[in-house]
Amino acid sequence: MAQVYRGGQLYGTGRPARLTPHEVRIRAFDPRRRGVDADQVREFQTRLADELTELYEEVRLLVQENDRLKRALRDWQIMHAQECRPPEQRPPNRGHW
Numbered sequence: 622m623a624q625v626y627r628g629g630q631l632y633g634t635g636r637p638a639r640l641t642p643h644e645v646r647i648r649a650f651d652p653r654r655r656g657v658d659a660d661q662v663r664e665f666q667t668r669l670a671d672e673l674t675e676l677y678e679e680v681r682l683l684v685q686e687n688d689r690l691k692r693a694l695r696d697w698q699i700m701h702a703q704e705c706r707p708p709e710q711r712p713p714n715r716g717h718w
Contacts, residue, residue, distance in 0.1 A: 642670035642677070
């Protein structure tokens with residue numbers, strides 16, 4: 622199940638807000654007398670936002686895969702439970718142990 626975001630924060634988790642790629646792209650810094658190169662900052666923001674986008678997509682795909690595996694396991698457990706015989710229908714154990 623995918624998490625629901627409200628205002629950049631996981632809804633109801635109390636976790637700190639996560640940065641979104643959009644927030645990284647639009648972040649502005651106060652100018653300083655001996656500040657950094659604005660072009661380098663924008664380039665870094667773009668690179669970071671692109672990496673965040675890739676990571677969010679990877680997380681989304683992993684959540685989907687996790688859900689698929691959970692469903693497959695649940696289906697297997699249901700099938701296995703239906704195939705198992707109740708104890709009164711099993712032959713008695715005649716082994717050493």
